Amino acid sequence: FVRLALPASALRTEGVAAVATVYNYEPGEVTVRLELTLPAGLNVTGDRVRTVTVPGNSAQSTTYMLGCNAVGLHPLRLTGQTLASVGLADAVQRMLRVRPEGIERVLSYSKLMDVTAGAPASLSIPLQLPKDTVADSAHATVSITGDLMGAPLSGLEGLLRQPFGCGEQTMITLAPNVYALRYTSATGTATAEFTERATRNIRSGYVRELRYRHGDGSFSAFGERDDSGSSWLTAFVLKVFAEASEFAFIDPAVLTAAAGFLADTQKSGGAFPKVGTVCHDEMMGGAAGADGERAMTAFVGIALTEALDVLPAGAQKDRVRTAVQSAASYLVKGPTGPLQAGPAVYTACVRAYALQLMAKRGLATPAEAAAALDVVKAAATDDGGLANWNTDAAAGGSAKARATPECLGCGGHWRRPMSTSIEATAYATLALVQAGDMGLAYSAAKWLVSQQSETGAFRSTQDTIVGLQALAEYGAAIAAAKPTVAVVIEDGAGTTQQVQVDAGTWNVLQTREVAPTGTVAVSATGTGKVIALTTLKYNVPRDPEPPIFNLTTGCVFEGADRSRARCRFCTSLAPGQGSLTGQVMMELGLFTGYAFDTASISSLLANTRLKRIDQDQGKTQVYVDYLKGGEELCIVYDIIQQLVTQNLQPVPHLVYEYYSPDRKGAAMGHVADTYEGAGLAKALGEPGAHVGPVGGGWGLTGSASGAAPCGWLLGLVCMACLLQLR
Structure with a gap:
C-alpha cells in the first residue's frame, strides 16, 4: 500500500516536502508506478509520475517538493500501481492547508434583535479591511440563531482560544458545560448526543482539576507546586463542582474538604480574606481594605451557599451554614448610596447576587437582599437601551457597549469594556433574575450578547464563565416562545441570502459567508428574538495595536x-x-x-x-x-x-x-x-x-x-x- 506524509499546514510561498512511501509485503521485488495529482493551487518540482522499485517485505520512499501558491485547503491524491501481471494497486488522498502569512485579526459584533409583528428589526455594519491586509486572508460571515446560547452551545470545547493548563483555566472545560446542560434541560432542547458530550467534558474537567488539590482540601493554580491553597480558587472550584454534581459524580468528600478549608479562613466578623494567590486580582477591587475583602466574601459566600444544596448532612454542613449566615451579616453592611464608576461597582454586583442566593435559602432576609439590589440598579449605565455596570473609573461613565459600531476593521471604533465590567454586568443579571426583575435583566442580557466573540466567549476565562451562567439562567427563566423570523442578509457585493428561524431551526447556528468589504445589512421580519453575529477575519504583517x-x-x-x-x-x-x-x-x-x-x-x-x-x-x-x-x-x-x-x-x-x-x-x-x-x-x-x-x-x-x-x-x-x- 501507499502512504503520503505531509506537514499539518504550510504558509503561502513555502516549498514543503510530501514523502510518498510504498510498502511491499510480498516476498518478491515489485516495481510501482506512482502518480501524484495536485490542484491548481499547488505545483511540484520534478515529475508527478515516478517509478519506484521496492524489494520484498520492505518499503521505499520518494519525496515530492510542493510549491504552495494559493491559500486554501488543497486535496492531494497519490496512486500506486504495479505491472498488470502483478495486479496490485492502492490510492490515498490527503489534505494540505495553505495559510496566509502574517498575524490573524478576528473582529466580531453580536446583536440581539427583537422582532415584533409589523415592526421589523434591522442592522447595518460596514466592513473595512486595513490597507496592509494580507492578500486572500480576509473572510467574513454572518451567523443567525434564535437561541440565546446558540454560539457557545455550537462549540463548547472551543469557547476560548486560550490554553487551560492550570487550576483555574482547567475549569473552562467544566463550568460552561454545566450551564449549557442546565439551560438545555430547562428549555427542553437537550439531545442525547449533546448531553453525552457535555457530561464527558464535565468528567474530564473534574479529573483534571483534582491534580491541583492540596492535602487540606484546597486548590491552587499549580497544585503542590504552590506554597499553599488559594481561597479564591477553592471557592471557584467548590461552586462549579457543586453545580456539576447534578450531572456527574463529584466525590462528596472533595466538596466537604473544600468547604471546610474556606470556613477555616473566615474572620470573626464574617469576612473571608485573601488566602494564598488570588489569580483573578481584579476581583479584589483594585484597592486594599474593605472593598476588596467584601468582594472576596461575596464570592466565597456564593460558593458555600450553593454547596449547601449538595453537602451531606452532618456537623460540617452545619458549620458551613453558620459561616454563610455570618458572611451575610458582613455583606449587608456594604454601601447604600450612589456608586461612582469603578471597582466598587463590581463589589456591589457580586454582593447583590450573593445576598439574593442567601435570601432564597433563608440565610439572609429578603429586605437585605432587595436593598443590595437597589444599590446595583441605581449604578446601572444605559447605552442605547442596553444596561451595563462599568468598573473602569478611567472611562468616566459607560462601559461602551457596541450598540452602534462605526465599522468592523477600521480600528479604534469602539472602546472595549474591561473584563470586570462584563463580569459585573453578568453578576447583576444573575441577581436580577433571582429577584424576578426580568425587564432590566433583558436589557443587561442584550448588552452581554453584544460583548461575545464569534465563539460565544467573552474576554477571559472568568468573565466567560460568569457571562454564560447569566445568559443561561436568564434564557431558562424566560422560557421564551420559539421565534418565527425571516432574516435577509445583503453584503457589500450585493449578494442576498435568506435564513429562516422557526420552531425547527431556532436553536441552530446558521452561518452565511459574506463579502469581507462593504456594508452588511441584516433585516428581520416576523415575531421573536434572534441574534445576528457578524465576524471579520484577516491577516496583517504586524500587530497594529500598541504593544503592552x-x-x-x-x-x-x-x-x-x-x-x-x-x-x-x-x-x-x-x-x-x-x-x-x-x-x-x-x-x-x-x-x-x-x-x-x-x-x-x-x-x-x-x-x-x-x-x-x-x-x-x-x-x-x-x-x-x-x-x-x-x-x-x-x-x-x-x-x-x-x-x-x-x-x-x-x-x-x-x-x-x-x-x-x-x-x-x-x-x-x-x-x-x-x-x-x-x-x-x-x-x-x-x-x-x-x-x-x-x-x-x-x-x-x-x-x-x-x-x-x-x-x-x-x-x-x-x-x-x-x-x-x-
Whole structure:
C-alpha cells in the first residue's frame, strides 16, 4: 500500500516536502508506478509520475517538493500501481492547508434583535479591511440563531482560544458545560448526543482539576507546586463542582474538604480574606481594605451557599451554614448610596447576587437582599437601551457597549469594556433574575450578547464563565416562545441570502459567508428574538495595536543541513505599562516542517518563574507566574526538522496577560538565512530561561568581529552577515 506524509499546514510561498512511501509485503521485488495529482493551487518540482522499485517485505520512499501558491485547503491524491501481471494497486488522498502569512485579526459584533409583528428589526455594519491586509486572508460571515446560547452551545470545547493548563483555566472545560446542560434541560432542547458530550467534558474537567488539590482540601493554580491553597480558587472550584454534581459524580468528600478549608479562613466578623494567590486580582477591587475583602466574601459566600444544596448532612454542613449566615451579616453592611464608576461597582454586583442566593435559602432576609439590589440598579449605565455596570473609573461613565459600531476593521471604533465590567454586568443579571426583575435583566442580557466573540466567549476565562451562567439562567427563566423570523442578509457585493428561524431551526447556528468589504445589512421580519453575529477575519504583517509587551525573537540553524535550529525569545513590559503583571502566557510559533525539541523545552522549567509548558497544535504555551516592569524574560530552546521546507516564512509569536488578554504583544519570528557554523547558536546561549534587567547584557548584545554594537537580535543578523562575507 501507499502512504503520503505531509506537514499539518504550510504558509503561502513555502516549498514543503510530501514523502510518498510504498510498502511491499510480498516476498518478491515489485516495481510501482506512482502518480501524484495536485490542484491548481499547488505545483511540484520534478515529475508527478515516478517509478519506484521496492524489494520484498520492505518499503521505499520518494519525496515530492510542493510549491504552495494559493491559500486554501488543497486535496492531494497519490496512486500506486504495479505491472498488470502483478495486479496490485492502492490510492490515498490527503489534505494540505495553505495559510496566509502574517498575524490573524478576528473582529466580531453580536446583536440581539427583537422582532415584533409589523415592526421589523434591522442592522447595518460596514466592513473595512486595513490597507496592509494580507492578500486572500480576509473572510467574513454572518451567523443567525434564535437561541440565546446558540454560539457557545455550537462549540463548547472551543469557547476560548486560550490554553487551560492550570487550576483555574482547567475549569473552562467544566463550568460552561454545566450551564449549557442546565439551560438545555430547562428549555427542553437537550439531545442525547449533546448531553453525552457535555457530561464527558464535565468528567474530564473534574479529573483534571483534582491534580491541583492540596492535602487540606484546597486548590491552587499549580497544585503542590504552590506554597499553599488559594481561597479564591477553592471557592471557584467548590461552586462549579457543586453545580456539576447534578450531572456527574463529584466525590462528596472533595466538596466537604473544600468547604471546610474556606470556613477555616473566615474572620470573626464574617469576612473571608485573601488566602494564598488570588489569580483573578481584579476581583479584589483594585484597592486594599474593605472593598476588596467584601468582594472576596461575596464570592466565597456564593460558593458555600450553593454547596449547601449538595453537602451531606452532618456537623460540617452545619458549620458551613453558620459561616454563610455570618458572611451575610458582613455583606449587608456594604454601601447604600450612589456608586461612582469603578471597582466598587463590581463589589456591589457580586454582593447583590450573593445576598439574593442567601435570601432564597433563608440565610439572609429578603429586605437585605432587595436593598443590595437597589444599590446595583441605581449604578446601572444605559447605552442605547442596553444596561451595563462599568468598573473602569478611567472611562468616566459607560462601559461602551457596541450598540452602534462605526465599522468592523477600521480600528479604534469602539472602546472595549474591561473584563470586570462584563463580569459585573453578568453578576447583576444573575441577581436580577433571582429577584424576578426580568425587564432590566433583558436589557443587561442584550448588552452581554453584544460583548461575545464569534465563539460565544467573552474576554477571559472568568468573565466567560460568569457571562454564560447569566445568559443561561436568564434564557431558562424566560422560557421564551420559539421565534418565527425571516432574516435577509445583503453584503457589500450585493449578494442576498435568506435564513429562516422557526420552531425547527431556532436553536441552530446558521452561518452565511459574506463579502469581507462593504456594508452588511441584516433585516428581520416576523415575531421573536434572534441574534445576528457578524465576524471579520484577516491577516496583517504586524500587530497594529500598541504593544503592552516588547518582544524580540529569532532562530539560527546549527548545521548546514538545517536539521536543527536554536531559538531565543525575549519579552518585557513596555515602558509605562505598570510594575507587575498577573499570569503571563508566552505562545511560541513553530516553523513549517519543524517540531519543538522536548528536552530543551523541558529545561525551561528549571526557572521557578515558569510554572508549566503545554504543546498543542503547532504551538508551545509557556505559563509565566508574573513579570515585573524593568525586567526581561528570555528563553532559549531548540527546534528539530521533521520534513524539509524551502523558503521558510516567519511565524507569529505572542505574549499576553491571561486575565487581561488585550494586554499583549506580538512579533514575527524569523530564521537567520545562514548556517555556516555552530558559533551563532552558541551565541544565543544554552537552552533554558533567564530573568534579568532589560538590556542587562544576557547573551548576544555586543559587537562581532569589529562590527558596531547592536541589540541581540540585530547582533545575530550582523554576525550572520559577517560569516557570509568570510
